[in-house]
Amino acid sequence: MIQFLFPLRHLFSYVCAVLSPLLSVLTTPLSALDGADEILVFSHTAGFRHDSITAAVSAIGGLGDAHGFVVHATENSSVFNDEALAHYRAVVFLNTTGDILDPDQEAAFERFIQRGGGFVGIHAAADTEYEWTWYGRLVGAYFDSHPHIQPAEIRVIDTVHPSTTMLPKRWLRTDEWYNYRMNPRGRVHVLAVLDEASYEGGNQGIDHPIAWCHAYEGGRSWYTGGGHTAESYAEDLFLQHLLGGIQYAAGIADGDCGASMDSNYEKVILDDSTQNPIALDIAADGRVFFVERGGALKVHQPNSGLTEVVGQLSVTTEFEDGLLGIALAPDFTKSDHIYLFYSPAGPEAVQRVSRFTLRDGQLDLSSERIVLRIPTQRDECCHSGGALLFDETGALYISVGDNTNPFASDGYTPIDERAGRAAWDAQRTSSNTRDLRGKILRIIPQADGSYRTPDDNLFSQRPGDGLPEIFVMGVRNPFRMAIDTQRGWLYWGDVGPDANSASAQRGPEGLDEWNRTRTGGHFGWPYCIGDNRPYVDFLFTTDEDGTSGAPFNCGAPTNDSPNNTGLQNLPPAQPAWIWYPYGDSDDFPELGAAEGRTAMAGPVYYHQSTSPTALPPYFDGSFILYEWVRNWLRVAHFDDAGNLLQIDPLFSTIEFQRPIDMKVGPDGALYMIEWGTGFWGDNPDAQLVRLQYARGMRPPTARLEATPSDGSVPLTVAFDARDSYDPDPGSQLSYAWDIDSDGTVDSRSSLFTYTYSQPGNYTATLTVTDESGEQSSTQLGISAGNTRPNVQLAWPPDGGIFDWGDAIPFRVEITDVEDAVIDCDRVRVQAFVGHDDHSHPQEQYERCQGMIETIAGHGSEADDLFYVVEALYEDRGAEGVKPLSGSAGIVLQPRRKEAEHYTQQQGVQLEDTGDAQGGGRNIGWIEHNDYIVFNPISLAGIDSLTFRVASANAGGFIDVRLNGAEGPFLGRVRVPSTGAWQQYTDVGLPVSDPGGTHALFFVFTRATNDNQSLFNVNWIDFHGPGLQTVPSTSVARAAEQPQPFTLHPAYPNPSNGSVVFSFQVPHQMHVRLDVYNALGQLVRRVLEAPYLPGMHRVLFDTSALASGLYFYRLTAQGQSMSRRIAILK
Secondary structure, X not given: OOOOOOOHHHHHHHHHHHHOHHHHHHOOOHHHHHOOXXXXXXXXXXXXXXXXXXXXXXXXXXXXXXXXXXXXXXOOHHHOOHHHHOOOOXXXXXOOEEOOOOHHHXXXXXXXXXXXXXXXXXXXXXXXXOOOHHHHHHXXXXXXXXXXXXXXXXXXXXXXXXXXXXXXXXXXXXXXXXXXXXXXXXXXXXEEEEEHHHOOOOOOOOOOEEEXXXXXXXXXXXXXXXXOOHHHHHOHHHHHHHHHHXXXXXXXXXXXXXXXXXXXXXXXXXXXXXXXXXXXXXXXOOOEEEEEOOOEEEEEOOOOOOEEEEEEOOEOOOOOOOEEEEEEOOOHHHHOEEEEEEOEOOOOOEEEEEEEEEEOOEEEEEEEEEEEEEEOOOOOOOOOEEEEEEOOOOOEEEEEOOOOOOOOOOOOOOEOOOOOOHHHEHHHOOOOOOOOOOEEEEEEEOOOOOEXXXXXXXXXXXXXXXXXXXXXXXXXXXXXXXEOOOOOOEEEEEOOOOOOOOEOOOEOOOOEEEEEEOOOEEOOOOOEEOOOEEXXXXXXXXXXXXXXXXXXXXXXXXXXXXXXXXXXXXXXXXXOOEEEOOOOOOOXXXXXXXXXXXXXXXXXXXXXXXXXXXXXXXXXXXXXEEEOOOOEEEEEEEOOOOOEEEEEEEOOOOOOOOEEEEEEOOOOOEEEEEOOOOOOOOXXXXXXXXXXXXXXXXXXXXXXXXXXXXXXXXXXXXXXXXXXEOOOOOOOOEEEXXXXXXXXXXXXXXXXXEEEOOOEEEEEEEEEEOOOOOEEEEEEEEEEOEOOOEEXXXXXXXXXXXXXXXXXXXXXXXXXXXXXXXXXXXXXXXXXXXXXXXXXXXXXXXXXXXXEEOOOOOOOOOOOEEEEEEEEEEOOOEOOEOOOEEEEEEEEEEOEEEHHHOOEEEOOEEEEOOOOOOOOEEEEOOOOOEEEEEEEEOOOOOOEEEEEEEOOOOOEEEEEEEOOOOOOEEEEEEEXXXXXXXXXXXXXXXXXXXXXXXXXXXEEEEOOOOOOOOOEXXXXXXXXXXXXXXXXXXXXXXXXXXXXXXXXXXXXXXXXXXXXXXXXXXXXXXXXXXXXXXXXXXXXXXXXXXXXXXXXXXXXXXXXXXXXXXXXXXXXXXXXXXXXXXXXX
């Protein structure tokens, strides 16, 4: 028999609801006649029954008494009909279990939510209606298991929601803690998570949501995992938590349950016509100032949506130099002062921090006041730093890299003290108290262009010990910084060295770091890294081995390098705040795993803007950290003491192309520069974007194509706006074109042509507007009267094979319609060392042909290393028309390719190798017809291959093929049994160069029909002269292989209903387009048919697919290309 333990005035309607569905429909409690809000508490159970239900019903009734809403409690499912449910603002599922509603009742409840009703789920509400998919999405997650009742720490992440605003950020309480079948994050807004380290039995790892909410099909849903025990309903904080959830679900209290859901954010492209953008700052009026590494200062105007060049500095871009940093003066609104960090062109090796003045909207170069000169060296790479940042007091922070060559230290600490090797010794910079490099400097600029130093810098009170500008020392490459304006923290990301593993002879594996300080200090480099892991004092010698000494003392480091000009006895090294290696991080697993790493410090967000596009108050006081190589953002939340509470993913379904700088604008939105995906810069997908909150109607995205965008006059250009889209489904777009910069609309069509008859530089502007009046613009430059030069690297071929230390000849071939004679002094050839997903610029060559001197090596033998070469030519322009640039880039492969560094694979797995000759990891678990692919590869100058293999079974064969697992056959080699999986031998295969650049497939097949695993592969060696001799021009041109097709980004992305796939083929070919899920499983074959030359678009319905990440792959002529798309519901 049910006990009614709530106020007497509710009893009548409750009894009626139990005894008669009719009475439950017709009866209204007396208090409701006064307009009180009504809440239905439903506690029917078809499975386990909680003893706490009686106490919970009473407690919720008490909350209603105290806060002015009426509570009806029932276990009668018949109340779930349209007329009865219409009385209630929200329905509470109180520890319900099992299948409790029939189909008609389920349908009525769905309609109740869709009409704006609220749902509250308490504890076992997640153990209810497993076969009702709609309910599963409403509640957010289903119950999986639980350990015994015990205390645990709840980390409260959202401190502004009415159900959590009263809670401590670390909330310790006792309950039964559910594990869920899947993590609801991404589909719901997470309010609080469990710290699984604080109790036994959790199985969800670092991210274990325990309370959440979300808007769902017109209604509001709120869930808490607490509430198993009867004692819970006597806890004041738990009752306040429950009250806030009920009031939110009922619409009595406002709560933002979309703050952490990607579907409520929009990535708006502001400028996608930028070249090597690298840093930005934002004025109070919304103008976005950003710099390009080549020396340009640009400004994006928020009112017009257009970008213009307002200044050009003369800089050197060799190695990692260039125009690197920008900061608007604190009084910019009045002074128009801009501070720039740049590498001036010329013979002097120096970095400058200079103040300029903006006059009439243009950078006045004559206004330069050199604030600080930082002596450097330009003979060797790397690490320039260059970030600038003002704090609230007017102090200017300046990040400066260690300016040290990292390529001869095997990925460990560069401390080469031999004569003539100072550029390979970071002790001369980072740990030198009388050198400005490897530091974060802090100065206070003065009105006359000079500066003073704060009294609390590291050596302000001890000028004899070090330079007074130094605030932080012992850093390697502090590329991005952020200031917490309220707590006083300085944050920065420090990009670490490249060693893949620790070495007893050298020290720890490479780590990237995020650090923070209020007081400055010494952060250890090059003696210590991460949580103060010491390097070994290594004596470099002429042989490769060197001599290992003792580990450095992080508590009392000593700089006894002959290249040191400062103190020998240094301050204690401060441990990093957050650190992580390649791959998985045991210390901070929430950072995920990837082959590369580049730590970037984003802003600390405080909610101050009333703009609807501002990030919501949920993020107040949070620090945004981001990763350049891994293309993600994370948000760090803090507890009440300012300590790290939780790191959560941020915008995980939004695609990024190497974010390189990020600031908060006056509108509260995030502004970001994306460097683009290419290794060598000059990336066509580099862009300036805004990340904004967009819970209502979101603005459309304007995208235009102009074909061609340059050429001789008369120039007929086809303008196409069909790639523009609106993220809100069903909205129709209108178009407005101004293609001659005269301020008038020239066309309102999505597709049209226009002929430019007069030479000149024109700006084509497209504005798209949706039905709600939201609009966005984009622009593209048109060069009428000048044709972009065509640049080709005639030698070496893309994918060519080299050896470390080789001198590789290069030849650049250029054709230009207007330039009758090519000026080779205008050619720039830039070499890079590629490492995993990033690259290090090396020397530049300003000529059409010459020799590239490759370095002797970089990192360990197991690293994924290669060379990248870019050639760029800027023509002379034409009368009345500005110059244009063309570029080409290639990748060169080392003679030894570790098997684990494939670009594509089928079926293989990785393991740490036991090969006595080393090699890092090998591929294993190889079955019949598995394969790995290396792309690009040219076999020019290669006459044979050697495979490092092992097999405990019968072995098998390796077939070498071009461009596909069934592509043209180059050869086969037999892999014998070696007696053990880690007992390796070498097998060789002669090959001949088929010409051109290819994807090289290594297909593994069985020798016997025993269905056993075949063999392991550790590496592949390429033999022959390689790239040492330049072939004839005809041979070089034969090496140029055109792409067989182009696969464009899908739009909209993320998709919530349908998506358009577009691709372009140069001639008729048979095309297949497939969609795969994140596990690589085929979801849908979109098309398979022959297609004529040209651009093709296919509309694909995503409504039947679940939310998540997917990949779409286009296959034609034996080659494939894939892209990623996110689907949100």
